[in-house]
Amino acid sequence: MFDNLSEKFANAFKYIQGKSKISEENIEETLRDVRTALLEADVNFKVVKEFVNAVKEKSLGEKVIKGVNPGEQFVKIMHDELARIMGDANEEINLDRPGIVPILVVGLNGQGKTTFSGKLALHLKSKKKKDVLLVPADTFRPAAKAQLQTLAKQIDVDCFDSDLSLHPKEIALKAIEEAKKLHKNVVIIDTAGRLHVDEELMGQLKEVKNALEYMNPEVLMVADAMTGQEAVNVSKTFHEAIGVTGIVLSKMDSDAKGGAALSIRHVTGVPIRYVSMGEKMKDLELFHPDRLAKRILDMGDVLSLVEKAQENINESDAESMMKNFQKGKFTVTDFLKQMEMMNSLGSMTSILKMIPGMGGMLRQIGDLSPAEAEMKRMKVIISSMTQEERDNYKVIKESRLKRIARGSGNSEDAVKDFLGKFKQMEQMMGGLASMMKGGGIPGMPGMGPQKGFRQEPGAAPQFPGGKQKKKSSKGPWGKGYF
Ligand SMILES: Nc1nc2c(ncn2[C@@H]2O[C@H](COP(=O)(O)OP(=O)(O)O)[C@@H](O)[C@H]2O)c(=O)[nH]1
Ligand SMILES: [Mg+2]
Known part of the structure; x- marks a missing residue:
């Protein structure tokens, strides 16, 4: 995008x-x-x-x-x-008011309403500590109820057992009664859509909204960013017909051109509140105009990157890795954890784009998917290794190698290749650790030894633990393990 x-x-x-x-x-x-x-x-x-x-x-x-x-x-x-x-600053919906906050989720078919309802429930539950009730009120497509129930289960949020033979207004009112009994803070009502804007749909939504008017409902319009100006026009129509309090741009992970994001607020006057960035329940972001502007201009978005890291990275994992690192130890398990941390932040491309200046560089490099495929392959190989092997890959000799290759569906050469690369990483990590202790980065002129340390030009590079190893023709890291 x-x-x-x-x-x-x-x-x-x-x-x-x-x-x-x-x-x-x-x-x-x-x-x-x-x-x-x-x-x-x-x-x-x-x-x-x-x-x-x-x-x-x-x-x-x-x-x-x-x-x-x-x-x-x-x-x-x-x-x-x-x-x-x-729209300047992010304006999230205000939930800090007494009583139950009803949120009506509206929009045309296939825009991502049901998916967003689930994402919003998860967001409000985990970040805002709200007790949420999800309500299927799509009486037009009965399968939508099962879809919402499945999502609700997945994120462990209560889902109202709506009677789809009733008018959505009745469903909404019954759900509110239930929510009161259950002491819920928020009720998210997933409504029906149509292929095109039509009178009947607008009439129905208006009735639901009117029935809840005394509770001051939020009306969130989900608009598919891929549809560009169409999304803008439809949002305008919805707003004029029923009054919308916020817009959600869905499918922002797609290759949408950006027209909707850049015009919708200005044309409709309604703030964009959330961006839906994928099919997984955690793929929801608050809409921050200034951060998006930075991304568009290749200025990076370090704030979002840091937030993502804080949300997704397990602190104790990070700590145990740091401890190993300080000891100059780096195991396959650490490597796997690092890869998982990376993955939890998103695709390589999406992470790199958040770093200032990387956008332009990425365009020059082009496709990063071969690197991502390589990472996946490494993960499969690691998953076929025993804990003992992950803690000390040096125990892997011929027969273990065969087993790992077979178990991961790779050739023995592929496994050897991975172990060779891992050995290089291990040495690099060891080098970094000793540099932190004042040893200097091995083999890197200019970044090397600190004061009080002399190295002859062309001398063998310094290795972890201060040991000198023989220089090999394969560069400072020596030959691969195999
Ligand atoms: N890539 C992507 N797909 C999405 C997103 N939101 C929804 N979808 C997909 O779009 C399709 C329609 O979504 P759904 O929530 O059922 O739309 P609804 O008809 O408006 O309720 C489903 O296949 C979803 O998985 C998104 O943010 N990104
Ligand atoms: Mg739906």
Whole structure:
């Protein structure tokens, strides 16, 4: 998502890089390309026009700041304007009020309403410590009830046993009664959709909303980001017909061009509150316009990365790894844990994009999927290793090697290859650990020995534990284990 836009913006900025001052003439080409890029990303044309005008006005009006070049200044203005059209700060729904908060989830068919209902329930339960009741009220597609029940079970949240022969309004009212008995804080009602906006659907949703009006319900509209301007138009129609209090952009993990995210707030006036980023229940993010603007501009999103790490990484795992690391020990188990930590944060590409400046580099590298496939293969090999082997791979000789190859469905060469790579990693980790103790990174000129340590040019690199090993023709790490 946004890859294309990021790339085109980066190209557009080239025109003003190195200029000493932004002027009417030298900004023209940049603005023209920014405009084209936005239109191609399917951003609403009125939003584009307003955006480009605002950026132009600010760039020309801006005083030259010493030490900041006009290119950087321009990117900052772009960032601020992008964040502004998407809505400035994150506005999550307010649940800190007395009584039960009903949340109606609305939208067309297949947009991701049922999936989002489950994700929101999990988010409110785990992050906000709310007691949630999920309510299937899609009387149009009976299978939707079973779908929601399955999700509810998966995330361990109560699901109301709705009678689908009733009007959704009746279902909602009965569910609220039940929620009161169960002392719930939040009731999430998953409603029916249609293929297209129609009078009947709007009438039905309006009735449900009216019945709950006394409780001040939230109405969250789920819009599929892949449908671009269509999502914007449908949201506008829903808002005008029933009154929507927040928008959820779904399928943001797809290769949607970004038009919906960049226009929907501005066109409808309704804030985007959440972004749905995949089919798993934990794939839900709060919508942060400023962070998204940074991602679009390749400025990275370190805040989100840190948050993700805090949420997903098991502290005791990290601690035990750190202890091993300090001892200069690195086992296959540690390696597996590291890979799992990486995976829990998302795909390699998605993590790297959060690091400032990596977006552009990724575009040059192209596809990272071979590296991800390699990681998967390593995991399969490790899963065929016994604990003893994981703690000390050196016990793996011929017969064990055969068994691991067979068990993991790999060739013996593939297993050897993995062990060879692991040995390199072990040595590197050992080297890092000794450097932390003041030993210097082995084999790396300039990063080597600290003061008081002399090394002859061309001398064998320093290895973990201070031992000198023979230099081999295969570079500083020596030959592979096999
Ligand atoms: N990739 C991706 N797929 C999603 C997302 N949200 C929903 N889906 C998929 O889209 C399809 C329709 O979702 P569903 O929740 O049943 O839509 P509903 O008809 O609006 O309730 C399902 O196959 C979901 O797995 C998302 O954020 N990313
Ligand atoms: Mg559904």
